[in-house]
Amino acid sequence: MVDVKNTESKSEAGAGPLPHNVHSGPHAETYQRILNVAEGLFAKNGFSATSMRGITSEAGVNLASVNYYFGSKENLIVQVLSRAIRPFNEERLSHLNAAISKSMPNPVPLQEVLHALIQPCFNMCFDPTKQQVFQLMGRSLSEEGEFIKEVVNKEWHPILAKFNPHLRAALPHLTEEEIFWRLHFTMGAVIHTGCHHQQLTLMSAGLCRPDGARTLKQIIDYATAGLLAPGSK
Amino acid sequence: MVDVKNTESKSEAGAGPLPHNVHSGPHAETYQRILNVAEGLFAKNGFSATSMRGITSEAGVNLASVNYYFGSKENLIVQVLSRAIRPFNEERLSHLNAAISKSMPNPVPLQEVLHALIQPCFNMCFDPTKQQVFQLMGRSLSEEGEFIKEVVNKEWHPILAKFNPHLRAALPHLTEEEIFWRLHFTMGAVIHTGCHHQQLTLMSAGLCRPDGARTLKQIIDYATAGLLAPGSK
DNA sequence: GTTCGTTTCAAACGATCGTTTAAAAGGAAA
């Protein structure tokens, strides 16, 4: 048996999604199955309300498998979050790079910067096979446990660094501080809409029936105007 | 002993904050102490991560007191939420009514409608003695348990009904559907900012140091422009 | 077939959960 206790419990998880254990062979199936089921249950019910027994029974694996592969529930949460966020942020970056190439040598239009930032959100949260991932991210901001926010912030930071200069170029009338404010508002609108769009349907008595394309257009129109509003500069 | 089991467990909680038990006398102290402590712990750690033992020990009351006065943890959550939301929404309405009187017979300017809707949020979440309440409301949208969302929606509905005609009057260029979309975006920005403003400080590396007044001005500028953006009408 | 490292398994660990119970304590009315 592999000794799992020598590994740091507060594991920094190293550079990426590396499993808690060194494992090779057919185990990959169990490992991945746990990740997939955990992602769905965490998204649906929250972290603390999801039990390891709920995960393992739905995944059809033994209860001890989670601690065998991930060491602890806390580390499982970190792995689930990291895996969920990564491809999502990669899509943002590839959209932005495409927009940069297309606009070269001119600055990227604001709408296209916003599109690259936001489109992956709604592409995800209206896809029945992936919507749980976005719910998961929205939930992770409100959930107890500081280590959860750390994961989200760690993944968000390089995205911000890449988008920031293009926002500054597109919004020369704003101070850097104002850009941060309005970007924060925009992300709030995106996250809230992505996670709670059923509330919009409810509030409008069915008048608004959000889907990916319509939601994207509506929020880009709104955010573009909000960001372009006069600043103090 | 009062028989508590004949009362409906899935209690609709009647018309308001009425306690689970009919009680009169000095008990009010225990009852209120539970509500106050529960509010703080729910806000800080979430509903399912907060235990009854944690509540009662911090409140200095007996463990059984919660079930005696509230019947169940679920009903305690409902009571805490309802009590927290009510004065907050009353402040919104009184601000709106003041703005109506001032503008009479002209329509209320959009900025003032937004001010009435938003100001109580930031008045609350930057007040150290009340900030937990807003965190609680933001959390309640993401938390497991459908009954939680029901409470929030029930309290939100009359607010929407009262504000809606003034939004329509101030935004004649938008369809009703578009107004709902953009109002939803605005509330997303408000809730996200109110609940996670420390993330803004982090993201801006300390450049943005939100306080009630500054946050209010920034978000009203942003949301006004977003709502006034051209529509499809 | 035997060996050895990996993975799975059933079972149990101690801890904590929300809730219930029956008795004790308290306090006003008689």
Add this chain to the structure above:
DNA sequence: TTTCCTTTTAAACGATCGTTTGAAACGAAC
């Protein structure tokens, strides 16, 4: 003081929690 109802209390209920254990099952190497 006695009565009656309200409130508080300590203790226990069964259930579930995350985690650990040691043995069984598996699969390649020899």
